[in-house]
Amino acid sequence: MGPLYPQGLISEPLNLLIALFIGIGFGIGLEAGGFTNTRKLAGVFYGYDFVVLKVFFTAALTGAIGLFLLDNYGLMDIELTFYPKTFWIPTTIAGIIMGLGFIIGGFCPGTSVCAAFTGKIDGIYFVIGAFIGILGYGFTYEPLFEKLRNSGGLGKANIAAELGISDELFIFIVTVFAVVAFIVANKIQQKVNSKNPVENIEELGL
Amino acid sequence: MRTTDKIVIIGLLLGSVWLFFSGKNTPEKGEIPPGKLHELMLQKHRDISADELTERIINGDPLLQIVDVRDTKEYENYTLSGAINIPLKDILKKDNLAYFDQDVLNTVIFSNGTSDAQIAWNILTRLGYKNLTILKGGLNNWFETIILAKPPTGPYDKEADELYQFRKGARVYFGVGGGIEEESAPKPKVRIPIIKHKKKEVEGGCS
Structure with a gap:
């Protein structure tokens, strides 16, 4: 049955309309979860709030489990879903840059836009900075970045296939890893907050 | 640990266990189910x-x-310009499969007739490789159509004449002028396709 758009089951305008509503829902979810607050986001790096780690792990695993279940029951052809190719060198460099941006700015791209639209000045500056970066990259892509961008190509890399295990077993292993990460994160959070109590950030009105 | 954390952990574990067991009923990893293969054929x-x-x-x-x-x-005796040789018996070798593990080039498979090309197409399609086509009638039909092209008979037909002229021109391209001299044609350099990292094990996973 799915995915709907690549098989021509829905038109492009309808596809974009659905994406718009999902985007609005995502934004509401981020704001409701406190993700437009830089302190909550940066907390994962300081050890006093691991909600980002938990949400990212939960979202990725929910998506993976859901997609593969739909595929296994014939409701989704996973071969038709977008599968980006891996370029390990630029991905590693970009990951470091994004991690630094996350620590320094306290936002990731999605949360910064949400924060900007809720009127947070730091969010607005972050979005302006991101746009300057996007334009700078775009205009200097050919002379500066093209070679780097195409380096370290691994094609459509799949860890499960490389390990010679099924996707289902791989997802189960990642789930167990996530559960351990949840428990360890909670312990670290309790330890950090007992030594240096941080006020409940929601009560700070930020 | 908060109640929501516990619910999330239990939910994820149950979901992944469900997924693990549901995978047993699916076809071997990477293989195309019969219905889809039929549709592609x-x-x-x-x-x-x-x-x-x-x-x-x-x-x-x-x-x-x-x-x-x-x-x-x-x-080695004769082939089409630019063709690479992957004998049917060696098609499942890792190095040979790398030629098909890409989604940029259109791969045309041929044999003398069509049966060997059809077998290769079936194997490769079941393994999930895309952009595969078969030369209709095989090399025998190609030779008869292009190299041994006959002038159109009957009343003048512009389309048929143009097609014949094209075939005559092609004959020269393939090094066959007045007679069959295919050996004199310089063999173009074999194009090296984009070889990407191996996508999946040939034998499939254990799902």
């Missing part, structure tokens, strides 16, 4: 005609990859 663009392939060879189509699945001896 009936697609019109699965075959390419001798004229269309010839035109693409002459035009130097950069997206064309031609695979000769006959024996090496037959390949």
